[in-house]
Amino acid sequence: MTRVLLVEDNAQNRYLITFLLNASKFSVLSAEDGAEGLALAASGDFDLVLLDIQLPGMDGYEVARALRQNARLDGIPIVAVTSYAMTGDRERVLAAGCEGYIEKPIDPETFVAQVRAFLPEKGGA
Amino acid sequence: MAGIVQDITDRKRAEEAVRRLADDLRRQAAELERRVAERTAELSEARDRAEGADRLKSAFLATMSHELRTPLNSIIGFTGVLLQGLAGPLNDEQRKQLGMVRASGQHLLELINDVLDISKIEAGQLELAQARFDPAAAARRAADTVAAQAAEKGLEIECETEHGLPELVGDRRRVEQVLINLLANAVKFTDQGRVGLDVRATPEGVAFVVSDTGIGIPAEAHDQLFQPFRQLDSGLARAHEGTGLGLAICKRLVDRMGGTIGFESAPGVGSTFRVDLPLTPPSLTETP
Numbered sequence: 001m002t003r004v005l006l007v008e009d010n011a012q013n014r015y016l017i018t019f020l021l022n023a024s025k026f027s028v029l030s031a032e033d034g035a036e037g038l039a040l041a042a043s044g045d046f047d048l049v050l051l052d053i054q055l056p057g058m059d060g061y062e063v064a065r066a067l068r069q070n071a072r073l074d075g076i077p078i079v080a081v082t083s084y085a086m087t088g089d090r091e092r093v094l095a096a097g098c099e100g101y102i103e104k105p106i107d108p109e110t111f112v113a114q115v116r117a118f119l120p121e122k123g124g125a
Numbered sequence: 126m127a128g129i130v131q132d133i134t135d136r137k138r139a140e141e142a143v144r145r146l147a148d149d150l151r152r153q154a155a156e157l158e159r160r161v162a163e164r165t166a167e168l169s170e171a172r173d174r175a176e177g178a179d180r181l182k183s184a185f186l187a188t189m190s191h192e193l194r195t196p197l198n199s200i201i202g203f204t205g206v207l208l209q210g211l212a213g214p215l216n217d218e219q220r221k222q223l224g225m226v227r228a229s230g231q232h233l234l235e236l237i238n239d240v241l242d243i244s245k246i247e248a249g250q251l252e253l254a255q256a257r258f259d260p261a262a263a264a265r266r267a268a269d270t271v272a273a274q275a276a277e278k279g280l281e282i283e284c285e286t287e288h289g290l291p292e293l294v295g296d297r298r299r300v301e302q303v304l305i306n307l308l309a310n311a312v313k314f315t316d317q318g319r320v321g322l323d324v325r326a327t328p329e330g331v332a333f334v335v336s337d338t339g340i341g342i343p344a345e346a347h348d349q350l351f352q353p354f355r356q357l358d359s360g361l362a363r364a365h366e367g368t369g370l371g372l373a374i375c376k377r378l379v380d381r382m383g384g385t386i387g388f389e390s391a392p393g394v395g396s397t398f399r400v401d402l403p404l405t406p407p408s409l410t411e412t413p
Contacts, residue, residue: 012199016206023211054191083194105198105234108205 002119003045006030007037007063008052008081017050017081017106024112034058038066046076048119050102053082053093061096068097077118081106183248190241194234201230239370243353246377253381257407258297260331261286264324267304275312275320282308286324293331293404299378300333300402303386306371307335307398315339318395330384330404334397341392350388351376375400 004026008014011032018028029044031037034055041049049067053060064078080093080101093101102114204227206212208220215223245251268284275282304322311320318338325332342350353373379386383403390396 010195010198013195013202016199016202019206019211020202023206083191105194105201108202109209 002026002047004028004115005037005040005044005046005049007032007034007050007055007060009033009055010052013052016108017111020106020108020111021115026112026115034060034063034066037063038070041067041070041073045072048076048115049073049078050115051078051080051098053080061092064093064096064098077120079115079118179248183244183250186241186244190237193237197230197234197237201227201234204230239374242374243370243377246374246381251378251381253299254296255294256297257292257294258300259290259292260300260324260333260404261290263297263301264304264322264333267301267308268322270301270305271308271312274309278312278316280312280315280317280320282312283319283321284324285321287326290324290326290331291406293402294407295382295402295404299382303375303378303400304333304335306375307333307400310371311335311337311339311396311398314341315395327401330402333400333402335400336395336397338395341394341396342388342390343392347390351386 002025004021006014006017006021006028008017008030009032014030014032018030021028029040029046031040034057037049037051051060051063051067055063058066060080060082064080067073067078077099078097080098081104082093082101083104090101099118102111107114204223207215208223208227242251264286265284268282272282308320308322315337316339319336320338321334321336323332323334323336325334351372353370376386379400379402385401386398388396388398
């Protein structure tokens with residue numbers, strides 16, 4: 001089972017993304033902010049991190065940089081979930097250590113496929 | 126003797142008059158200068174206020190659009206979950222009504238994106254990417270995006286790209302945005318016939334030509350076609366849903382890319398929009 005760490009401050013978005021991923025048999029552990037996300041990342045094993053960029057306190061860029069310091073996450077894709085409005089921030093997202101981004105508002109019909117595209121091939125979720 | 130005295134008196138009077146006039150002039154000049162200085166100060170204050178208001182407006186719109194988008198995430202997202210049957214089976218009526226919720230949510234999102242785009246462009250805050258892209262592929266992607274809308278009206282988008290077009294350096298997304306806008310307009314205003322997109326190389330870069338056999342653009346609308354919100358007061362709004370910002374955004378994006386956009390149209394026959402962009406291939410020294 002693919003294990004996803006989700007860092008997202010908006011409760012409804014958290015619910016939506018968790019619901020979609022669960023429906024495709026991913027397991028999801030979610031955090032409301034960067035600090036909680038870093039704590040979860042330090043104690044668990046994950047296959048992928050989904051990271052909101054506009055977070056209260058520590059923003060997504062800082063969280064991504066901090067996650068990249070964590071050896072447990074070596075080779076684990078960090079994917080930013082960020083708004084279309086923030087063009088120009090794409091480069092910042094990549095520079096902070098993310099593999100890429102998924103645009104908000106997420107498209108519920110393609111979201112899981114977009115997430116899967118970031119996972120290394122290993123024969124299904 | 127009396128004549129001489131008279132002369133001197135006249136001369137003194139004349140001199141006195143000249144002096145008074147000169148004094149008057151000096152006073153008036155000083156007054157004028159004072160007024161100019163005062164007006165200048167007022168104007169620069171007004172300019173500062175306007176610039177401040179402009180910055181405030183941009184910041185406000187950026188914040189608002191984020192705030193508006195967050196609940197839209199939920200509306201579009203959960204509607205999609207329900208429509209896919211992920212939360213349980215739906216009956217036909219429920220599916221139909223949720224479809225309406227989703228369509229409205231997506232329309233609202235387009236409106237927000239358009240308003241944000243235009244305000245970013247007007248505030249000079251739009252940043253253009255400089256990356257290599259394939260103009261033929263960009264044209265095909267734009268055509269694919271509008272294909273479903275076209276199919277609903279029984280139209281097909283005929284996309285013709287010149288063979289061997291070189292890769293260019295520019296903002297692929299923004300080029301596609303312009304083409305999608307023009308194609309969506311062509312489809313919106315065409316009920317039968319064809320919608321075409323031609324891409325060809327030009328000495329300066331590349332030209333995209335979007336043509337349709339639609340209702341055309343009445344002559345009186347030509348002057349204001351690229352002005353924001355034109356559709357809303359043109360009477361077309363009722364028949365043709367849209368933000369009225371599409372062409373204004375196209376014009377400004379093309380301007381920012383250093384290009385030109387123009388059109389020819391005959392009512393009842395169709396319209397042709399041509400976008401010329403001075404984009405060059407990546408230099409040989411540039412690393413891919």
